[in-house]
Structures are given as structure tokens and as C-alpha cells.
Amino acid sequence: xxxxxxxxxxxxxxxxxxxxxxxxxxxxxxxxxxxxxxxxxxxxxxxxxxxxxxxxxxxxxxxxxxxxxxxxxxxxxxxxxxxxxxxxxxxxxxxxxxxxxxxxxxxxxxxxxxxxxxxxxxxxxxxxxxxxxxx
Ligand SMILES: [Fe+2]
Numbered sequence: 001x002x003x004x005x006x007x008x009x010x011x012x013x014x015x016x017x018x019x020x021x022x023x024x025x026x027x028x029x030x031x032x033x034x035x036x037x038x039x040x041x042x043x044x045x046x047x048x049x050x051x052x053x054x055x056x057x058x059x060x061x062x063x064x065x066x067x068x069x070x071x072x073x074x075x076x077x078x079x080x081x082x083x084x085x086x087x088x089x090x091x092x093x094x095x096x097x098x099x100x101x102x103x104x105x106x107x108x109x110x111x112x113x114x115x116x117x118x119x120x121x122x123x124x125x126x127x128x129x130x131x132x133x134x135x
Pocket of ligand 1: 017021058062117118122
């Protein structure tokens with residue numbers, strides 16, 4: 001599976017959020033790499049847990065900014081974040097249950113979710129936050 005290649009097109013114009021996105025992309029890419037090389041599921045599970053922690057921190061930061069600045073798309077994003085968190089808990093459980101192979105679905109879901117989250121959903125707040133001085 002191809003890794004996510006970060007370029008300027010991924011920037012949401014808020015430095016702190018870009019940094020968090022970059023760290024998450026690195027972890028998702030590490031997972032994609034592990035899937036290709038069939039690494040032990042325990043190592044995958046650890047990386048998945050780490051990614052989940054980074055993701056939870058990031059989604060919380062975003063929600064705080066959205067509330068603070070009165071972003072109109074808050075409730076839609078909040079729902080997507082909750083759905084993602086539910087899914088990743090399932091994935092962590094599944095990975096721990098599978099001793100040798102980890103379902104490929106996990107990696108493709110993560111890649112698709114984060115790409116869509118950054119490039120489609122988060123891009124919607126870029127101008128909104130920038131116009132209000134959050135950069
Ligand atoms: Fe985000």
C-alpha cells in the first residue's frame with residue numbers, strides 16, 4: 001500500500017494542527033509499512049495505540065478551537081471524530097485478538113480516514129480560522 005505523502009496541500013493553515021497532523025501521518029505511514037512487511041501484531045498493536053493517543057489529543061484540540069471560535073461545522077466534525085474513535089477502539093481490540101495477521105482493512109481505513117479528514121473536512125475550517133487570526 002502506498003504511503004501518505006505530505007505536501008503543502010495538506011496544510012490547514014494552523015501551525016499547531018499541521019504539526020499534529022504530520023505526527024499522525026508519520027504513524028499511519030509506519031503502520032502501512034508494517035502491513036507490507038508483516039510485522040508481529042504486538043508491534044502493530046503498540047503503534048496503533050500510539051496513533052490513537054495522538055489522534056485523540058489532536059481531535060480534542062480541534063474541537064476546542066472550534067468551540068472557542070464558534071466554528072459552524074463543529075457538530076458535524078464532532079460526530080466524525082466520535083465515529084473514528086469508536087472504529088479505532090475496535091481496531092485495537094481486533095489487532096490484539098489476531099496473533100499473526102492483522103486485517104488489511106485497518107490500514108486502508110486509517111489511510112482513507114486521515115486523508116479525507118485533512119484534505120476535505122479540515123480544509124473547510126482553514127479560511128475560517130485564518131480570518132480570525134488563528135494561524
Ligand atoms: Fe484534523
